[in-house]
């Protein structure tokens with residue numbers, strides 16, 4: 001983290017649990033943006049110098065439109081960006097939700113609906 005200080009233009013923060021913001025703000029360059037995208041049920045806090053020094057911005061966004069999602073996927077393709085995910089089947093969904101509730105998730109769950117009832121409905 002120290003080596004990366006003041007190096008990033010922006011951070012897209014998708015964390016869904018409480019986390020201190022200062023360590024992430026310190027990674028941003030002058031005029032850098034921290035973009036919050038996760039809905040968290042607790043208050044996030046930061047000390048104002050973490051924003052004032054470096055004219056940083058904390059902003060947020062919720063769900064994008066289909067067009068915005070397509071642009072984001074195109075951007076990831078161009079920049080060769082990917083994320084680490086855990087693919088689970090529909091029959092694992094209850095267990096996956098249990099694990100989310102227990103905070104026992106390292107990556108984002110992606111549900112593979114192929115060959116499930118949902119998949120059959122999508123293709124009808």
Ligand SMILES: *[C@@H]1O[C@H](CO)[C@@H](O)[C@H](O)[C@H]1NC(C)=O
Pocket residue numbers: 087112113114115
């Ligand atoms: C999803 O499930 C199908 C059928 O089991 C499988 O062929 C496919 O590789 C899976 N996709 C992913 C991304 O795991």
